Amino acid sequence: MAKRDYYDVLGIARGASAEEIKKAYRGKAKELHPDRNKDNPDAEAQFKDVNEAYEVLKDADKKAAYDRFGHAAFEGGMGGGGGPRGQSYGGGDFASAFSDVFEDLFGDFMGGRGGGRSRAQRGSDLRYNLRVTLEEAFRGAQKTINVPTSVGCTACGGSGAEGGAEPATCPTCSGMGKVRASQGFFTVERTCPTCAGAGQIVKNPCRSCQGAGRVEKERTLSVNIPAGVETGTRIRLAGEGEAGLRGGPTGDLYIFIEVKEHALFQRDGVTLYCRVPVSITAAALGGEVEVPTIDGGRSRVKIPVGAQTGKQMRLRGKGMPALRGGGAGDMLIELAVETPVNLTPRQKELLREFERLSEDNNPEGSSFFSKVRGFWDGMKG
Numbered sequence: 001m002a003k004r005d006y007y008d009v010l011g012i013a014r015g016a017s018a019e020e021i022k023k024a025y026r027g028k029a030k031e032l033h034p035d036r037n038k039d040n041p042d043a044e045a046q047f048k049d050v051n052e053a054y055e056v057l058k059d060a061d062k063k064a065a066y067d068r069f070g071h072a073a074f075e076g077g078m079g080g081g082g083g084p085r086g087q088s089y090g091g092g093d094f095a096s097a098f099s100d101v102f103e104d105l106f107g108d109f110m111g112g113r114g115g116g117r118s119r120a121q122r123g124s125d126l127r128y129n130l131r132v133t134l135e136e137a138f139r140g141a142q143k144t145i146n147v148p149t150s151v152g153c154t155a156c157g158g159s160g161a162e163g164g165a166e167p168a169t170c171p172t173c174s175g176m177g178k179v180r181a182s183q184g185f186f187t188v189e190r191t192c193p194t195c196a197g198a199g200q201i202v203k204n205p206c207r208s209c210q211g212a213g214r215v216e217k218e219r220t221l222s223v224n225i226p227a228g229v230e231t232g233t234r235i236r237l238a239g240e241g242e243a244g245l246r247g248g249p250t251g252d253l254y255i256f257i258e259v260k261e262h263a264l265f266q267r268d269g270v271t272l273y274c275r276v277p278v279s280i281t282a283a284a285l286g287g288e289v290e291v292p293t294i295d296g297g298r299s300r301v302k303i304p305v306g307a308q309t310g311k312q313m314r315l316r317g318k319g320m321p322a323l324r325g326g327g328a329g330d331m332l333i334e335l336a337v338e339t340p341v342n343l344t345p346r347q348k349e350l351l352r353e354f355e356r357l358s359e360d361n362n363p364e365g366s367s368f369f370s371k372v373r374g375f376w377d378g379m380k381g
Contacts, residue, residue, distance in 0.1 A: 003071050006053035014067065018058070025054040121198075123150065123214075123242035123251035130255050132225055134262040138294050138320055140227035147221060147253065150214040150242045156206035158243070160213040167202045170195035214243040223255055228323035230267070233257040264292060270329025272319045275336055276301075283307045283337040291333055293318045301333050308364075311335040 007014050010024040028050045030036075037043035056062045056074070065073040128147055136143075152158040161167055169175040173192035177199040180187050191197040205211030221240060229235075234254055241251030259267070266273040276291055286305035290298055293315070301313050312332050319329030343351070 004049065006057055006066060009049050009053040010057065018060075021054065021057050025050065025058075029054075121245040121248040123244040123248060125251040126241045126253045128253060128255050129258060130223070130225075131258045131260055132229070133260050134265060134267065134294065136225060137229050137257075137259045138227060141225040143223045143225055145221050145223055145255075146218050147240075148216070148218045149253075151217045151219065152243045153206060153209035153213055153215050155208035156213065158213040159202075160206055160209060160211040161202045162204040162206050165204065167200040170199055170201050173199065175199040213245055221253070225257070226323065228270075228321040229257045229259070230269070230320075230323070231257060231259045233323065265294060267320060270320045270322055272329065272331040273334060274331060275334045277336045277338045278303055278307070279338055280340065283335065293331060294320070303335065307335050307337070309335060309337045
């Protein structure tokens with residue numbers, strides 16, 4: 001099968017310039033790369049043809065020989081140096097062009113193309129865990145916190161250089177932040193060892209920050225805690241995190257709220273629960289009980305006659321406020337009928353007499369034991 005014309009392979013005219021040849025090669029190599037054409041069995045062969053064509057046309061001497069003799073220039077020893085397929089593909093121009101193609105293909109995964117990392121780096125975000133009481137979560141609060149962090153160095157203005165001088169371009173990587181080394185067919189790219197990827201170096205580091213552009217310091221901040229926060233609520237303070245490296249932007253501070261357990265109330269979202277003990281007499285005869293509310297007030301709740309443990313009464317609007325508006329939740333009073341202890345002989349006598357007279361006053365107990373007797377009878381059968 002006759003070999004295709006190298007100019008046709010790259011899709012260019014015979015009078016194309018070196019820059020046009022390189023541009024055409026990059027486009028074709030990117031288009032036909034096997035990693036992008038896994039479903040095309042011919043992609044690898046076409047990709048090799050593109051490399052072969054570029055290996056000849058990028059070289060002025062080989063190009064001149066090809067323009068005069070065609071493919072015959074590299075057959076039977078003509079032109080010197082052997083044919084393109086015998087090349088090691090280690091030439092500087094080819095490696096550079098292929099590196100550009102590699103970056104086009106995988107740049108998104110490797111951090112993108114361009115002149116390396118900027119010398120200015122954004123500061124890290126910080127986290128601060130803050131515990132508040134349930135009362136503070138109900139009303140809202142203003143809290144003062146001390147945060148150990150990094151702040152911009154005032155001596156050098158954050159530049160990292162003594163006297164605030166501008167850093168110099170790194171001589172090793174020429175400001176790219178990375179260096180390239182050819183290894184056969186591929187070009188390997190590494191972080192510049194001189195500037196650690198910053199692209200610039202500080203010749204005279206600031207004595208206060210040792211060239212970092214920031215120093216460690218504890219900051220005192222005032223934090224506004226809105227009403228309705230609960231455990232897990234996150235408050236973001238923009239620009240209050242760690243200072244950027246060498247004048248970079250400051251990170252953010254995130255306040256994570258933890259609401260302490262309360263001695264009287266349990267919380268579920270905007271609903272509050274309060275367990276209130278009542279005597280057997282109050283539960284049997286009915287009555288009233290005074291209960292606290294989270295706002296510091298008091299409410300009187302009626303106990304219905306014959307109340308049982310677990311009976312709940314609702315106080316509307318006496319719960320927690322919603323974090324982003326929408327009113328307040330309710331408070332649920334749960335009764336716990338309390339059994340008396342340390343009875344006197346007289347109290348015991350009265351209770352035994354009460355028990356003899358109360359055979360028909362315990363509907364739940366009577367129903368239960370009736371079911372038990374039925375269960376046992378069924379087992380005997």
